[in-house]
Amino acid sequence: MRSLLLAAAVMAVTMPLAHAGDYAGGAIKSMDTAKGEVLTNAKGMTLYTFDKDAKDTSNCYDECAQKWPPLTAAADTAADGKYTQVARKDGSKQWAYDGRPLYLWQNDKKPGDVTGDGVGGIWHVAKE
Numbered sequence: 001m002r003s004l005l006l007a008a009a010v011m012a013v014t015m016p017l018a019h020a021g022d023y024a025g026g027a028i029k030s031m032d033t034a035k036g037e038v039l040t041n042a043k044g045m046t047l048y049t050f051d052k053d054a055k056d057t058s059n060c061y062d063e064c065a066q067k068w069p070p071l072t073a074a075a076d077t078a079a080d081g082k083y084t085q086v087a088r089k090d091g092s093k094q095w096a097y098d099g100r101p102l103y104l105w106q107n108d109k110k111p112g113d114v115t116g117d118g119v120g121g122i123w124h125v126a127k128e
Helices: 004-013 062-068
Strands: 015-024 028-033 036-041 048-050 083-087 093-097 123-125
Touching: none
Parallel strands: none
Antiparallel strands: 015 028, 028 036, 048 123, 083 093
16 A cells, blocks of 8 residues: 555656646647646647747648647637637648647657757747
8 A cells, every 4th residue: 555655646746737727629738847837739748839930820841740740720629819720731720829830749758748849949848
């Protein structure tokens, strides 16, 4: 019993904490990570912004989008305050925060990973 309690305590300390933040119809949440509170997708995977994007415009396609998959918006979802949608070249919609398109990073493996922050000096964790 004692080892079970110890294991639970260790997990509570080492696992990222999810917050009550639930935005864009549940597609976007917030979570405490090693980089502070960041935006995540519904599964807790960290979201990123790209310095080469323009407001309301994604500039990450082809090989870039393979490494940095866009956070796509379902056709039946609508913008929610600062959480908006931008049109992609293929006609799909991508979630954005305050006009900045949001992406995942292929090398993040579990919720709360922030390994994409600072890549190339142009990728950053998304924060409110």
